[in-house]
Amino acid sequence: MTLSFEILEKDIAGRIGKLSGQGKTVKTPTLLPVINPHLNLITPKEMQEMGVEAVITNAYIFSRSEEYRERALSDGLAKTLDFDGVIMTDSGSFQLSVYGEVEITNAQTIAFQQAIKSDIIVPLDIPTHPDSPREQVEQELSVTVDRIMEAKDIADHEHHTLAGPVQGGLFPDLREETGRKLSEAGFRFCPIGAVVPLMEAYRYAELVKVVMAAKRGLSPAVCVHLFGAGHPSMFALAVAMGCDLFDSAAYALYAKDGRYMTTHGSYHLNELSYLPCPCPVCVGHTAKELNESPDRERLLAMHNLRVSLAEINRVRQAIRDGVLWELVDERCRSHPALLRGYRALLGYNEELTALDRETKRRFFYRGDESCKRTEVLRYHQMVGRLTAGERTLISFSRHIKKKQTEGFDSVFYFKPPFGPFPAELTETFPIGQSEIPDFDEEMIRTGCIGIARLMETNPDSHFTIRCRPVWKELISQILPTVEVQDEGS
Amino acid sequence: MTLSFEILEKDIAGRIGKLSGQGKTVKTPTLLPVINPHLNLITPKEMQEMGVEAVITNAYIFSRSEEYRERALSDGLAKTLDFDGVIMTDSGSFQLSVYGEVEITNAQTIAFQQAIKSDIIVPLDIPTHPDSPREQVEQELSVTVDRIMEAKDIADHEHHTLAGPVQGGLFPDLREETGRKLSEAGFRFCPIGAVVPLMEAYRYAELVKVVMAAKRGLSPAVCVHLFGAGHPSMFALAVAMGCDLFDSAAYALYAKDGRYMTTHGSYHLNELSYLPCPCPVCVGHTAKELNESPDRERLLAMHNLRVSLAEINRVRQAIRDGVLWELVDERCRSHPALLRGYRALLGYNEELTALDRETKRRFFYRGDESCKRTEVLRYHQMVGRLTAGERTLISFSRHIKKKQTEGFDSVFYFKPPFGPFPAELTETFPIGQSEIPDFDEEMIRTGCIGIARLMETNPDSHFTIRCRPVWKELISQILPTVEVQDEGS
Numbered sequence: 001m002t003l004s005f006e007i008l009e010k011d012i013a014g015r016i017g018k019l020s021g022q023g024k025t026v027k028t029p030t031l032l033p034v035i036n037p038h039l040n041l042i043t044p045k046e047m048q049e050m051g052v053e054a055v056i057t058n059a060y061i062f063s064r065s066e067e068y069r070e071r072a073l074s075d076g077l078a079k080t081l082d083f084d085g086v087i088m089t090d091s092g093s094f095q096l097s098v099y100g101e102v103e104i105t106n107a108q109t110i111a112f113q114q115a116i117k118s119d120i121i122v123p124l125d126i127p128t129h130p131d132s133p134r135e136q137v138e139q140e141l142s143v144t145v146d147r148i149m150e151a152k153d154i155a156d157h158e159h160h161t162l163a164g165p166v167q168g169g170l171f172p173d174l175r176e177e178t179g180r181k182l183s184e185a186g187f188r189f190c191p192i193g194a195v196v197p198l199m200e201a202y203r204y205a206e207l208v209k210v211v212m213a214a215k216r217g218l219s220p221a222v223c224v225h226l227f228g229a230g231h232p233s234m235f236a237l238a239v240a241m242g243c244d245l246f247d248s249a250a251y252a253l254y255a256k257d258g259r260y261m262t263t264h265g266s267y268h269l270n271e272l273s274y275l276p277c278p279c280p281v282c283v284g285h286t287a288k289e290l291n292e293s294p295d296r297e298r299l300l301a302m303h304n305l306r307v308s309l310a311e312i313n314r315v316r317q318a319i320r321d322g323v324l325w326e327l328v329d330e331r332c333r334s335h336p337a338l339l340r341g342y343r344a345l346l347g348y349n350e351e352l353t354a355l356d357r358e359t360k361r362r363f364f365y366r367g368d369e370s371c372k373r374t375e376v377l378r379y380h381q382m383v384g385r386l387t388a389g390e391r392t393l394i395s396f397s398r399h400i401k402k403k404q405t406e407g408f409d410s411v412f413y414f415k416p417p418f419g420p421f422p423a424e425l426t427e428t429f430p431i432g433q434s435e436i437p438d439f440d441e442e443m444i445r446t447g448c449i450g451i452a453r454l455m456e457t458n459p460d461s462h463f464t465i466r467c468r469p470v471w472k473e474l475i476s477q478i479l480p481t482v483e484v485q486d487e488g489s
Numbered sequence: 490m491t492l493s494f495e496i497l498e499k500d501i502a503g504r505i506g507k508l509s510g511q512g513k514t515v516k517t518p519t520l521l522p523v524i525n526p527h528l529n530l531i532t533p534k535e536m537q538e539m540g541v542e543a544v545i546t547n548a549y550i551f552s553r554s555e556e557y558r559e560r561a562l563s564d565g566l567a568k569t570l571d572f573d574g575v576i577m578t579d580s581g582s583f584q585l586s587v588y589g590e591v592e593i594t595n596a597q598t599i600a601f602q603q604a605i606k607s608d609i610i611v612p613l614d615i616p617t618h619p620d621s622p623r624e625q626v627e628q629e630l631s632v633t634v635d636r637i638m639e640a641k642d643i644a645d646h647e648h649h650t651l652a653g654p655v656q657g658g659l660f661p662d663l664r665e666e667t668g669r670k671l672s673e674a675g676f677r678f679c680p681i682g683a684v685v686p687l688m689e690a691y692r693y694a695e696l697v698k699v700v701m702a703a704k705r706g707l708s709p710a711v712c713v714h715l716f717g718a719g720h721p722s723m724f725a726l727a728v729a730m731g732c733d734l735f736d737s738a739a740y741a742l743y744a745k746d747g748r749y750m751t752t753h754g755s756y757h758l759n760e761l762s763y764l765p766c767p768c769p770v771c772v773g774h775t776a777k778e779l780n781e782s783p784d785r786e787r788l789l790a791m792h793n794l795r796v797s798l799a800e801i802n803r804v805r806q807a808i809r810d811g812v813l814w815e816l817v818d819e820r821c822r823s824h825p826a827l828l829r830g831y832r833a834l835l836g837y838n839e840e841l842t843a844l845d846r847e848t849k850r851r852f853f854y855r856g857d858e859s860c861k862r863t864e865v866l867r868y869h870q871m872v873g874r875l876t877a878g879e880r881t882l883i884s885f886s887r888h889i890k891k892k893q894t895e896g897f898d899s900v901f902y903f904k905p906p907f908g909p910f911p912a913e914l915t916e917t918f919p920i921g922q923s924e925i926p927d928f929d930e931e932m933i934r935t936g937c938i939g940i941a942r943l944m945e946t947n948p949d950s951h952f953t954i955r956c957r958p959v960w961k962e963l964i965s966q967i968l969p970t971v972e973v974q975d976e977g978s
Binding site: 050051264267271272273274275276277278279280282283303306307309310311313314316317320321326329330333334335336337339340343364365366367368369435436437438442 | 539540753756760761762763764765766767768769771772792795796798799800802803805806809810815818819822823824825826828829832853854855856857858924925926927931
């Protein structure tokens with residue numbers, strides 16, 4: 001494969017990476033705007049000036065267009081589109097998903113994509129609708145895998161990167177198996193396909209299931225493209241699962257429809273009295289002016305693309321800072337269906353903890369969901385390696401006098417949702433870098449998991465917890481064998 | 490008073506309003522950027538082009554400046570600043586809070602502010618530090634109120650609006666009493682003062698206590714200015730409490746310090762590898778370019794002001810749409826101290842419910858905190874007015890067959906966190922316009938408050954709840970007298 005993928009920084013299962021080759025570089029995560037030569041609201045050159053390093057276009061449209069076919073064949077895509085970044089082409093699979101058939105074969109599309117000098121080429125995989133029955137999914141998946149392998153045999157790997165799309169419908173075992181098969185066959189660029197119907201129907205919990213399964217099968221070294229994901233409200237969620245690339249025509253399709261994208265959802269321009277965005281389009285117009293502008297479609301596409309690219313930057317910065325969970329939490333509460341996806345993702349916290357980095361810049365508690373984060377689970381795992389003395393005090397208050405610790409062999413403090421910590425860990429992550437509001441019930445419950453773990457691995461110790469009276473009953477309920485005292489005593 | 494204040498739309502205790510008079514109009518909520526004539530990073534004229542309708546400047550600085558004093562006296566502020574929107578002046582109270590004394594009297598500052606033709610003038614109130622003991626607060630408050638009343642007697646009300654600042658430290662009764670006194674004296678423009686130390690120390694729960702107390706005393710017709718509030722992350726919270734105006738030098742002070750504002754907090758430019766914003770400054774520079782620009786301070790001030798103004802628009806749009814709670818939730822989770830403030834605000838939900846509007850565009854569940862929202866409390870109040878038959882079924886599932894309702898006189902469905910609803914309410918707010926993720930425990934607990942209310946006001950009815958087995962135990966625990974059946978039965 002011509003493009004190599006290097007992972008530079010990580011957070012949860014997300015990463016900042018570099019896709020490079022043939023003098024071109026693409027920082028990831030990134031968004032590949034879809035270029036439709038027939039609907040050129042923003043030119044590829046303008047996109048490049050906006051910081052876009054890669055675009056995707058549809059080889060099938062070029063192959064069927066009298067206007068563009070010959071030009072692309074003679075001049076190549078870079079010159080035809082006037083874009084010198086990375087160009088990816090889709091094979092016609094999208095048309096297959098919409099119309100049910102295409103007039104091109106797998107071998108023909110590979111040859112055509114190569115002939116028009118696409119950097120990343122895609123075989124004619126079958127994007128099986130996620131609600132299809134298992135039998136159909138298996139049968140179409142088998143055809144897809146055959147076509148991918150056929151493409152692998154016939155492709156010119158010196159000049160093009162061949163993508164290996166992961167299909168498998170809603171069946172996690174099929175997605176995982178396909179991911180593994182493609183990784184083993186050497187694919188280093190894998191789109192996850194046929195998820196658009198899930199995103200269109202806000203089925204984010206199922207999207208999480210599908211992507212997590214595919215990722216489990218794929219090698220971590222694979223650059224993962226989430227096909228058709230283009231709304232900025234879900235970039236953080238997808239990146240947290242380990243997706244590196246997005247592509248979408250949404251910025252333009254939404255614009256045609258008068259729809260105004262934001263990171264918290266979309267508005268129809270008719271509904272907006274105020275433009276809640278500082279982009280050049282929004283600071284230059286009132287909502288009314290924008291809605292009535294003869295140039296509305298182009299202006300709106302510009303706004304939509306700008307906010308999408310700004311969100312990509314926000315995601316990258318969050319990975320750098322180790323605060324991607326905070327961003328996922330912020331974005332996913334914007335719609336109950338995204339919240340469902342977020343909660344589903346937190347259900348994978350064991351797998352994610354194994355992938356997540358060890359220390360982060362900070363941990364901000366953002367509500368009950370924060371109790372399920374990887375940093376909390378990792379802390380609970382770590383607590384089991386601490387040694388507690390024969391008589392151990394766990395003090396909820398950090399301000400205790402020497403006299404109050406008399407009679408104890410060891411003293412731990414308590415920071416929920418993590419749990420007990422010895423004074424030596426006061427400055428280390430996450431104890432020293434976490435901020436929490438006042439204790440609440442879910443936080444205490446989760447912190448008690450840490451206490452229980454410490455008790456379990458120190459079976460000979462006698463534990464005393466000192467806390468405010470308000471928490472005594474709850475703690476006795478969760479940890480019935482522990483001695484609970486008033487903080488005043 | 491010259492300016493009149495008209496309230497156009499409401500959400501929670503927040504409102505969209507219009508402050509107008511002498512041919513000038515200011516839409517609220519809004520931000521008054523602080524103009525320091527000695528530090529003119531962005532000119533008032535440029536601000537006007539950015540959509541700023543009102544600014545605030547410091548009369549005391551003008552009175553002490555050889556350079557500006559005479560010019561302001563001869564030309565007036567509008568010409569001196571080159572700004573033809575509303576101009577408010579502070580009296581020197583800010584300097585009083587910083588230096589402990591000022592060389593101007595109350596009568597002198599009023600006369601000077603009038604002489605330089607300020608639209609909104611402020612007496613020399615004493616901004617008592619919030620941590621001051623009650624005795625000091627009471628004593629200084631008494632001086633403040635005397636000065637306000639003195640100013641009222643001497644001010645030229647035909648040409649200037651006299652602000653009546655609400656002081657009272659951290660004592661809710663003093664804040665409330667002062668608010669009431671000023672409302673009764675006819676003040677229609679009241680800043681809430683001396684809260685900057687609370688905001689600087691992230692003491693948002695106490696800020697909420699202070700503002701809610703002041704608002705309780707103030708007439709709803711009063712235009713409320715939160716003195717010194719300038720970070721966009723807290724505009725939504727403050728507006729939800731009924732604050733209409735903000736002012737701040739933060740956009741410029743942060744810029745001097747290399748600090749980059751966002752709605753989710755601030756970064757130091759040195760920390761930023763990517764600019765997570767689509768404003769004209771950010772799309773024209775990389776993080777490195779911006780940080781190394783000789784024009785950094787001005788560019789950063791531009792960015793800071795742009796994001797602040799965009800957030801004002803977001804807040805206004807949220808009020809229009811009746812989704813201000815959603816925005817408060819989004820912003821306040823960005824920092825645990827803001828979350829503490831948000832939770833404190835939810836503690837006032839009875840007061841807020843009385844002020845909140847009756848129907849909204851939608852209700853999106855965003856986590857446990859949503860259970861405490863005004864719409865939920867109002868629904869629980871309403872449920873008590875519904876009539877239940879002698880034998881009443883509450884079905885958690887909406888898909889029940891006629892046969893399953895045999896033997897019941899009335900059937901209710903269940904939508905947590907609201908509670909039971911009859912079929913007739915399916916399309917009305919909030920039942921029809923609310924979206925929730927899968928049921929969770931807190932949601933069910935809160936929905937059961939609604940059931941308990943229905944049971945309480947229909948003491949002769951026998952209630953049967955049909956739900957999934959997983960919820961049976963919880964419901965029997967909360968509502969021990971109710972009959973709980975499996976959904977399957």
